[in-house]
Amino acid sequence: MQGLADIYTLEIGTGALVQITDTPTADEHPAWSPDGRWLAFCGDYEDDYDVLLYDFETKTTDRIVWEG
Numbered sequence: 001m002q003g004l005a006d007i008y009t010l011e012i013g014t015g016a017l018v019q020i021t022d023t024p025t026a027d028e029h030p031a032w033s034p035d036g037r038w039l040a041f042c043g044d045y046e047d048d049y050d051v052l053l054y055d056f057e058t059k060t061t062d063r064i065v066w067e068g
Contacts, residue, residue: 007041007054020054021061027052040064 007020007027021027025044032039039054051065 007039009039 004024005026005028006022007030009018009020010016011018020030020039021041021043023043023045027041027043030039030041037056039056041052041054043050043052045052045063050063052061053064054061
């Protein structure tokens with residue numbers, strides 16, 4: 001969908017773009033963990049603005065904070 005934000009990283013060695021999120025809503029405000037393994041970001045899921053955590057080791061995303 002046009003106008004919605006996804007999150008990408010850029011590989012320094014190759015310059016390749018890697019898409020981290022691909023959702024029908026906007027994913028915003030990414031923040032790295034100090035060790036570089038995790039990326040926290042906000043997303044609008046199920047009519048709530050949630051905090052999610054992407055694990056670069058397992059390539060999985062978990063919702064860690066949500067209103068319910």
